[in-house]
Amino acid sequence: MSPRRVASIDIGTNSTNLLVCDDDGTTLRRIVTVTRLGAGVDRTKRLDDDAVARTLTCLSGYRSVLDELAVDRLRVTATSATRDASNGLAFLDSVATATRSVPELLSGDDEARLSHRGATTGLTVPPGFHLVVDIGGGSTELILGELMGGRPTVVAARSIDVGAVRLTDRHFTADPPRPEELTNAIGDTYDLIDDVIREIPDVVGATHFIGTAGTIVTTAAVEMGQRVFDPAALHGFALERAAVEDVFRTLATEPLADRVHNPGLPRDRADVIVGGLCVLVALMRRFDAPAITVSAHNLMDGVCAELRGAP
Structure with missing residues (x-):
C-alpha cells in the first residue's frame, strides 16, 4: 500500500x-x-x-x-x-x-496556531517565552509561546494589519520610498505593536524570537547572499538585528531597478520587500530583539502536520 x-x-x-x-x-x-x-x-x-x-x-x-x-x-x-x-x-x-x-x-487564532506549529518544526526552542513572527502580505501574526511538557505551545496570539503588500500600497509613492514614507510605515507598525503589548503584557518577556514567511526568509537570503535559494541553509539561521538594519538600509534606498539585482532577493518580491522590512525592523526595535531565528517552515507545515495526525 x-x-x-x-x-x-x-x-x-x-x-x-x-x-x-x-x-x-x-x-x-x-x-x-x-x-x-x-x-x-x-x-x-x-x-x-x-x-x-x-x-x-x-x-x-x-x-x-x-x-x-x-x-x-x-x-x-x-x-x-x-x-x-x-x-x-x-x-x-x-x-x-x-x-x-x-x-x-x-480566523486569526487558527492562522496563529498553525503558523506557530509550522514555524517551530525542526527548531530547538529554549525554555521561557518565545515569540513567533509571521510577516505576511496583508497581516502579521505575533504568537507568544512557551515550552509545556517539552513542546512549544501557544500562550497568546494577535494578528495586526500590517504586511509587505499592505504597507507598500498604503505608504510608498516614490521609488525608492522617501524617508518620511518609511518613517510612517514603521510608525504604523509601532502603534499596532503597542496595542498588542497592552493586551498581552507577557509578550515583552519573550527572550527568543522565531521568524517565518517571505519577508524574513528573504531578508536572511539577502544577508547570506544566496544566489540559489537553499531553505535548508536558512532554517535555523540566526538573523542578527544589525544585519536586518543593514539589509533594510540597503534595499530601502535603492530604486527598484537596482534592488532586483541583490542576490537572495526574488524579482517578484523586490517591489514589496521594503514594506515587509518596515514591519521586521519595527518589531526587532520595539522588542529589543538581538536576533531572530529563521524558520523555513510555515503555516502549511502546520496544516500538513495536523492532516497527518502528527503529535
Whole structure:
C-alpha cells in the first residue's frame, strides 16, 4: 500500500503556496507563486479582478500537481486579503471549483496556531517565552509561546494589519520610498505593536524570537547572499538585528531597478520587500530583539502536520 499523502494550499495576500507531504512528513513538493491577490485591497476593500484571475490560474495548476502526486487529503486555506475583501466569499466559491476542495477562511487564532506549529518544526526552542513572527502580505501574526511538557505551545496570539503588500500600497509613492514614507510605515507598525503589548503584557518577556514567511526568509537570503535559494541553509539561521538594519538600509534606498539585482532577493518580491522590512525592523526595535531565528517552515507545515495526525 502506498503511503498516504497530504497537502496544504495557502492563499495569501502576496503569494499562493502549495506543500505536499508523505505520511511520514517528507516534503514531496513545495511551490511558492507570487499572485499578489491582495494588491489594492487596503484601499478598495475588494479583490481585483486580474488578481483573482491570476490566483485561480495558479490554483488550477496546483490541482494538476495534486492529481499527479495522488494526494489523499487536502486543506485549502485563505487569510488576510480574502478576510478583508467585500467579494471574498464569492472568490472562495471560485476557489472551490478550481481546487475541487472546500476552502477555509482562517480566523486569526487558527492562522496563529498553525503558523506557530509550522514555524517551530525542526527548531530547538529554549525554555521561557518565545515569540513567533509571521510577516505576511496583508497581516502579521505575533504568537507568544512557551515550552509545556517539552513542546512549544501557544500562550497568546494577535494578528495586526500590517504586511509587505499592505504597507507598500498604503505608504510608498516614490521609488525608492522617501524617508518620511518609511518613517510612517514603521510608525504604523509601532502603534499596532503597542496595542498588542497592552493586551498581552507577557509578550515583552519573550527572550527568543522565531521568524517565518517571505519577508524574513528573504531578508536572511539577502544577508547570506544566496544566489540559489537553499531553505535548508536558512532554517535555523540566526538573523542578527544589525544585519536586518543593514539589509533594510540597503534595499530601502535603492530604486527598484537596482534592488532586483541583490542576490537572495526574488524579482517578484523586490517591489514589496521594503514594506515587509518596515514591519521586521519595527518589531526587532520595539522588542529589543538581538536576533531572530529563521524558520523555513510555515503555516502549511502546520496544516500538513495536523492532516497527518502528527503529535
